[in-house]
Amino acid sequence: MQLQAKLLRAIETKEITRLGSNKTITIDVRIIAATNRDLEKMVEKKQFREDLYYRLKILYLKLPPLRERREDLFELCQHFIEQINPEMEVPVTGISDEALDLIRSYDWPGNIRQLENMLSIAMFMSGGGILEIGHLIQAGLECPGDSSCRQKNLEDSSMDILLDALEVNNYNIKQTSEALGISRNTIYRKMKKYGIERK
Secondary structure, eight states: OHHHHHHHHHHHHOEEEOTTOOOEEEOOOOOOOOOSSOHHHHHHTTSSOHHHHHHHOSSOOOOOOGGGOGGGHHHHHHHHHHHHGGGOSSOEEEEOHHHHHHHHHSOOTTHHHHHHHHHHHHHHHHTSEEEOHHHHHHTTOOOSSSHHHHHHHHHTSOHHHHHHHHHHTTTOHHHHHHHHTSOHHHHHHHHHHHTOOOO
């Protein structure tokens, strides 16, 4: 609260005094302030100065969380893919509709940073090409509903995901099918499709 009083004084007088000095310095600044806290509640609880709050709240922009603007997620994903692609050996060329549906179904408590981090991990796991549901799940994105989503996880993902699951489970078909949440018949069918031999 003491620092808030000093900041308020500097804003109002447009003057500051350096630490250890008694000489005032005139300043000409514009302040951009951002917070993820509810300042109005903090003012009510006497944790934030009301006069400073209204002094800062001249041009006020409220950015809603990602869960309240899901229509922006496609553009944000495209932006981050373009931003991360230069670090990839094989670039990611896009994101599947199913993967985008999964992204839109998630609430993103960590907002933009969480989305960027998850996409970064998924892109490196994908090895390039189209980003699929399986890559997002491997990157830690939770899959709602379980069975139908996990079915898409395998159906829409690359051969690498199946190979990874088989290797982790020492090519045990029963364990692999349980890990992916799909039937053993689907595992056998996919192995035949991709030309994967049981070890």
